[in-house]
Amino acid sequence: MRAMLAAFAAIVVISIGASEFLDRAGFSSAEQASSSSVRLGE
Amino acid sequence: MKRFALAVVVLLAFLTPGLAQDQTQEPQQADRSATGGAQTLEDIMKRQRGEKVDNDFRSNATGDPDSAAGISSQLGTLGGVSDPELWRALRFGSADIKVSSGGKEATVLMQDGGMRWLEIRNGPLKIYGAYLLAGTLAFLVLFYLLRGKIRIDGDKTGRTITRFKAVERFGHWLLAGSFILLAVTGLIVLFGRIAIIPLIGKDAYAPVALASKWVHNNVSWAFMLGLVMVFVMWVVHNIPNKTDLKWIAVGGGLLKKGVHPPAKKFNFGQKMIFWGVIVLGASISASGISLLFPFEFPMFAATFEALNNLGLPQLVGLGTLPTELAPHEEMQYAQLWHTIIAFVMIAMILAHIYIGSVGMEGAYDAMGSGEVELQWAREHHGLWVKEVEQAEQKTQAPDKSAVPAE
Numbered sequence: 001m002r003a004m005l006a007a008f009a010a011i012v013v014i015s016i017g018a019s020e021f022l023d024r025a026g027f028s029s030a031e032q033a034s035s036s037s038v039r040l041g042e
Numbered sequence: 043m044k045r046f047a048l049a050v051v052v053l054l055a056f057l058t059p060g061l062a063q064d065q066t067q068e069p070q071q072a073d074r075s076a077t078g079g080a081q082t083l084e085d086i087m088k089r090q091r092g093e094k095v096d097n098d099f100r101s102n103a104t105g106d107p108d109s110a111a112g113i114s115s116q117l118g119t120l121g122g123v124s125d126p127e128l129w130r131a132l133r134f135g136s137a138d139i140k141v142s143s144g145g146k147e148a149t150v151l152m153q154d155g156g157m158r159w160l161e162i163r164n165g166p167l168k169i170y171g172a173y174l175l176a177g178t179l180a181f182l183v184l185f186y187l188l189r190g191k192i193r194i195d196g197d198k199t200g201r202t203i204t205r206f207k208a209v210e211r212f213g214h215w216l217l218a219g220s221f222i223l224l225a226v227t228g229l230i231v232l233f234g235r236i237a238i239i240p241l242i243g244k245d246a247y248a249p250v251a252l253a254s255k256w257v258h259n260n261v262s263w264a265f266m267l268g269l270v271m272v273f274v275m276w277v278v279h280n281i282p283n284k285t286d287l288k289w290i291a292v293g294g295g296l297l298k299k300g301v302h303p304p305a306k307k308f309n310f311g312q313k314m315i316f317w318g319v320i321v322l323g324a325s326i327s328a329s330g331i332s333l334l335f336p337f338e339f340p341m342f343a344a345t346f347e348a349l350n351n352l353g354l355p356q357l358v359g360l361g362t363l364p365t366e367l368a369p370h371e372e373m374q375y376a377q378l379w380h381t382i383i384a385f386v387m388i389a390m391i392l393a394h395i396y397i398g399s400v401g402m403e404g405a406y407d408a409m410g411s412g413e414v415e416l417q418w419a420r421e422h423h424g425l426w427v428k429e430v431e432q433a434e435q436k437t438q439a440p441d442k443s444a445v446p447a448e
Binding site for chain 2: 001002003004006007008010011014015016018019027032033034035
């Protein structure tokens with residue numbers, strides 16, 4: 001049971017980590033599909 | 043000689059109508075003189091009937107800058123490409139487009155494959171996928187009603203044996219937990235429009251869809267990690283061997299009470315699940331990565347080329363598969379493939395969940411606490427129990443004879 005809960009906790013940590021990492025590394029859709037000449041969110 | 047000549051003439055006379063008929067059937071579509079080479083009413087009707095129209099006469103008619111009239115001549119300033127020809131080039135993706143951002147995919151202004159993809163996604167993909175899942179559930183309910191819970195036949199010993207170590211259970215649940223999240227969110231995204239929006243409305247569905255997308259995109263990494271862990275830990279135990287034949291011969295003992303074919307750590311049923319999960323899991327991960335990073339990792343043109351070379355699509359009547367795909371078509375194929383594999387995996391895992399929980403007494407403990415009832419282990423994994431007991435005896439034996447260090 002403890003291994004199962006640890007695995008579920010790992011899923012949460014990995015998912016949030018992946019999201020943060022990919023966003024910071026410039027892989028967000030907004031950054032991928034635009035260039036300096038595109039003003040998003042302004 | 044005269045007779046022979048006459049016979050030849052008669053034979054030719056019979057053959058000619060046949061030949062003439064063949065000729066009238068073939069080049070019919072090529073005759074577009076009435077429209078000056080543009081599409082004819084017959085072309086349009088054919089397309090409306092859903093028949094395949096060879097579009098070469100249009101896709102290749104995109105003008106020729108090299109044979110342009112001189113700049114001082116009439117129409118010379120058009121540069122050898124008329125407006126309809128330019129539009130045709132845009133329509134068939136051969137125009138020379140330059141964009142300031144967005145890469146190769148942004149240079150495709152029209153992509154008619156998108157409609158085919160949408161029709162398949164909204165039609166057969168959803169329908170057959172739903173049938174598969176409903177059919178699997180119905181089968182499992184029927185199996186439960188007919189066979190009931192598979193009980194431990196012998197007397198319980200009250201003793202347990204360690205079936206899976208903590209790290210094995212961790213890997214399993216990493217894979218299992220992420221798979222369930224991916225399956226549920228994938229189904230929400232696929233069936234949202236037809237199954238959820240009518241129930242809760244668009245305003246309520248929007249955040250659900252957004253959250254599903256986030257979960258689906260990010261939990262995927264945990265799934266891939268779990269897949270690698272499970273493969274590394276269990277591949278040795280899942281190589282098919284002769285014992286599996288005995289298991290197959292009695293249907294794994296699933297159908298009849300008291301039948302327990304010999305099995306090592308994993309029986310043939312579990313091996314099928316293992317290889318199914320590994321192979322389909324690898325494929326769904328590859329197509330998933332292709333979808334996660336759009337247009338970065340196209341896989342299908344190369345895959346289709348390899349399949350064409352093997353001759354497999356031709357063998358099953360699919361003809362030669364296209365090997366030049368627009369970036370969007372790559373994504374469309376990836377989405378369809380990803381979903382097809384997902385449906386097969388969900389069906390397979392439903393059966394796995396059933397037999398690991400309500401379907402069999404004592405099975406859940408293997409992944410719950412890791413400790414299973416010895417009698418359960420003897421019945422379902424007899425050879426493995428012997429292996430473990432022998433290994434224990436070996437490790438204990440030297441201990442007894444060992445002289446304690448002073």
